[in-house]
Amino acid sequence: MLGAGLPGGGVAQAAPSPSPGSEESTSSTTPPEESSRPVTIDHGDPTPDGRVTVTGDKAPGATVHIRIGDATEPSCIRDGDESSYRCELRGLPSGDSIRIGATQRDAAGTTSEASTSVSFIAAPSINPAPVAAFGIIGGRGYPGATVTVTINGSSTVTATVGSDGSWVVSLEELGLPAGSYRLSATQTAPFGTKPVSARSAEVTTRLESERPAAPELRAPRDGAVVPASGTRASGTGVPGATVTVGYGNADHEGVACSAPVADDGSWSCTIDGGGPGGDFRLSASQRTEAGMTSTPSTAVTISFAQDPTASPDTDDETATPEDTARPENPATPSPTAPPEGQDTSDEPEDGQSSTPGAPGEDGTSPAGPEQGGDDEGPSPVASMLTAQSIWAGGGAPLVIALALLLAVGALTALRRPLLAALPSGSGAHAPRAAIGRRPRHAMTAGLGGLGLGVLVSAAAGAVYLSLPQVVEPTWTRVLTAALIATVIVNAASLLTALRSLGGRGGAEPVLRVSVVGLVLLAATAVLSRATGTEPPVLFVLLAAVQTAPVVAAADRRRLALRRPVVLLVLGAAAVAVAVLLQSFPSSAGTLATETAVLTASAALGSAAVGMLPLPGLDGLELWRWSRRRWLLLGLLCAGGAALLLAPTSSAWVPIVLGAAALLVLGASAVTMLWTRVVRPALDAD
Template sequence: MGGRSALLTRRRSRALAALAAASVAVLLSLALPTAADAEPETPPPSLVAPGPTITSPASGEFLGSASAVITGTKSAGSEVQVLAGASRVNVCTVRGERTTFSCSVSRLPSGPGIPLVAVQLLDGEDDLQSEPVILDILAPPAISGSDGMLTNGFMQGRGYPNATITLTVGGSSWTFPAGPDGNWAYVIPRSIGSGTHTVSATQFTTFSAPNSSDPSAPLPIRLDAEPPKAPTMTTPRGGSTIPATGAVYSGTGENGSTVEVFAVTSAGRDLQLCSTAVSGGAWSCSGSTLPPGSARITAFQTDAAGNVGPGSAPRALTVTAPPTTSPDPAPSTDAGDGATATPAAPANPPAASPEPSETTPAVPDATTPPPAAGPWEAVTPFTTGVPSALGAGELSWLRALVLAVLAVLLLLVPARMLATTVGARRVAASPLSVTGRNRVATHDDPAPMASAPGAVTTAILLVVIAGGIILFANPVHGQPEYLRVFLASVIAAALLNITGTLIPRAVASRLGIGSAEIRLFPRFLLSIAAVALLSRVLDLQPALLFGVVFTVSALAGTRAARGALAGIRIATLFVFGSVGWLASTLLGAPSGFVDTLLTEVANIAAVAGIGSAAILLIPLGKLDGRALLVWSRPIWFATAFVVLTVLFALLAPVVDVWQTNGAVLIGFLIVLAFGALGLSLWIWRRVVQPYLNAD
């Protein structure tokens, strides 16, 4: 029994030891990591998302534009952002299932070493970035302005700092630097001419050399390279007096332009008086105050494109001080009843003061020196008065045609009617000497002390006198530039008379009309003076001029020969004036003494040539118009309409001023009255009076 219990005890101990060992093993298996835990299972390579790449452009390339197409690869279903520059600006974003991408960008920054990277974003995975692509980028410079803009040649824009800009217009290019801030400006030379042009620009820098940027987008512009003519000032008149408080300045100019009026005082101060826009060909503005004394007033004109033209002819004015108001005298006190009123003494008498002195109004200094002499190239009314031959619009020519028709029907035709109606027949008489003895010379008369000048000397003298008279068709000041105007006037008068005599004689001989005789006609000087005086009194700018001192007569003496020669002469003078007008337009604004002289010669030739043709058309006396009308009325009418239309187009500034101040209506009424008078007298003499005499 004892042995059996010991056996049971040993078996129980072994079972407990086995159970304890099993428990320890279970605990160790739970505490220690398994092989599977120590080495996790690696997924297949096909499940890892690849990173993005940029395949184009390649690193190290130069781009001449801010625009480019960027291509590369990415993971399917991912989003790619392309970042540019050090600031990593997002220039494009691509999404989609495809494993490649392509996007067009238009705002790449300019500069050397610009990095481009692609960043890939995929849900559930980290962002992946491509290797950077390093580029040199230089975009085209920008040109400020809109399509079709009007400019005087001034262009501006923005490029890369300190880059070299090349501006191209048509086949011409100009190179210049941009500023440190990238801004640039350039004035296109006027030599390329006015009109519509296309402008583009490129640029290059030290980092882009030898490469330049791509050209900028073409920009159409309207280039106005011609400065406007000087404006015409009609009021105040030269030599007049204006108050120091200001005056109203008015005149004519180019529509759309801006006129600025300046004054140079006797003290040499340069003052801007007023500024205004030109509307309907006229301008007017109220000027600011001026110091008392003398002043020279000049108007300048800036057209819509920004071109500044020459100044108008300076006008010397006298500026008067405003009247000084003296204090009212102290009223006397009537004491009444013969008593003397004694003023009350002040409570606090003031300190002694100096004796009062009489005050007199301020009077302008009579010794104020006149305005300083202008330079030899200073402008005058003969420099700037003639409008452009190519600037008149259709309405201006239509107005000129209407005025020509009215002038023919209400002036020239009635004048001829009056001449044939009331003109007395001339009776031949022996010539009468104005001075000396009115008797026939005898053989014992003493020989003259000096011989008469020859024909050539007399002709030169008459032409010089004619030039001097023409000079006074506009106000003349004691300035050096008027010596230049006198020279230009003499040259124009000489060219006018040479052309108006030699060419008609040569043409008449070629056409078989016969020989022609050229003779001096000194009495034409009276006509030249009368026309110049009319221009001066009416303040015509440009002035109407007449400059012929020769007659050209057909030796054949027939009506046809005289009429044909008269028509040829009028046509020659008209063509001469038209060529002068065109030359004046092509010369443009003068810039020196020679240019100014040539411009004045052309202007005077234009006005004197067309004006002489118009005046010779008058069918009166020994003028060529009478011979032409007697020979062929249709040719006379056609010639009159053409010549007078061009004349009124040339005098367009005068018509503009008259329209502004209402003088056109007054002139029309005067011309209408003259036409009615001529027609009435003609009807009376030719119809009514013969009818009454018949009874």
């Protein structure tokens, strides 16, 4: 280096060559004075979290800037009269030879530089993934490094970081079951002495190694007739997943609605812009947070009622069935994608399919009378019992019916046959000739008319609360149906009791509150709502008749036999009426259908629950009287409740129906053999 003039007449001398090692130092000027001493730099070992301490000499009064790599801003600045410096640097990047440079400038403007290099490997990162589909976990690291992922502090799996800095591992290699796991990672450098990094921050993920089951579609029910817009679809699924409901037939297919699954596993969405009038198959699928999609649920057949106010003429730009590709065979609708080849060029931007006969170009209903005169909209109650849903369980309900007939036949062979105890006019009242008129039943004690009204209203409220969520415009109608059904069932029970107990020996019947009935009402309502039973199985008998001073044992037994049979007959009749009323979609027809459904639910449920051998119930009286009669009549009532549950789509229903059928058949056969063969033979001996 050539000399240069310096202020004050000095001449700069060539800087000496750096000695071999990690330190490299250059100086533009090297005056012999102490104030112009060149800067030096050295470093210690890096810490696992990326810190390193550098030290060196400097000229007194000079300022030293320390930089990492190619950074323009210094990481550390040291000045003052000291002849040495010390800095702790943070945030070292990963690399084999990371340059750390020191630049010194004194008061005279003389500069000098020195540098050193250090090797360091930082901890890898793990991508946050609350749910890991098929156990796939990824992150970022140093290219070429080996990442070791530790699961729950013990098991490990390794991967090599790619040239783009990313890495991926599969937890399935360890054969881990589905569940929640804690993950952390280290990486081993591919350079130098292959140092190992510090451990990364711990993350938690949930492993989903299997495809989720199909969601449950509870509403609409199979065979229901629903409007194209405003009907609520509901069911259960995996919390956090997204459920998509699709519909389709040979001519049309689309997405009805979608909704997230709540933390309690329930979901619901409103079908808006459904298919044109006609029969469609409706099914649902769910996509989890990990991106795994289930298979479609069991499809149900529904009918979209065509809006009578819609114009038969459609706009040229409205899609028609001929504008879409028709599959050769009707298929179960795909809730996730339209069929291959379907023309979607005329679909609105919001994803709703244009359908023939749509009420208006924008899909909104024009002014005019409401469909079918029902301005309150549909509810899921009316479609709980249909001809299709009752027989959806296959042959099991038929087997139940045959078994019930056999049981009735067996009971007729008993010494006190059941049919002889059915309601009749004989003996139910005091002779007319004795008092000149039919006796009247006084209710002078116990429960009055106001109290009875409060009880019936409470029972109706419990029936309403046991039902699935009902949209706001229809709740008054459903509550009215619940009130009417409760009155019908309680009236049937009280009339049977009055006919069985009243007027015998001058005893006057007294109406009282059944404490057991109140408890069973609350229990059955909560249980039906919690399990999603549709229709619910309820016990609504809150009033009981008590005669004073003493009720004969024969009268109590007669009532215990009569009341369950009356409730069974009432429930069966209500089921038949509910099925017949499905073809009357008007407002009055819907109210009548809902009343019939809830009457069947309350009557059959009260008959079945009433056979429990608890105080205040018919079951305890029969249990004390004859275990055989209690068993046979209990199986009859259980069969009625099983028939009520037959529309439920749960997989356990056929098993329950089959088991009930076998029990009834077995009990009937044993009873008939005993009464027709064994007992006559014993009596003959």
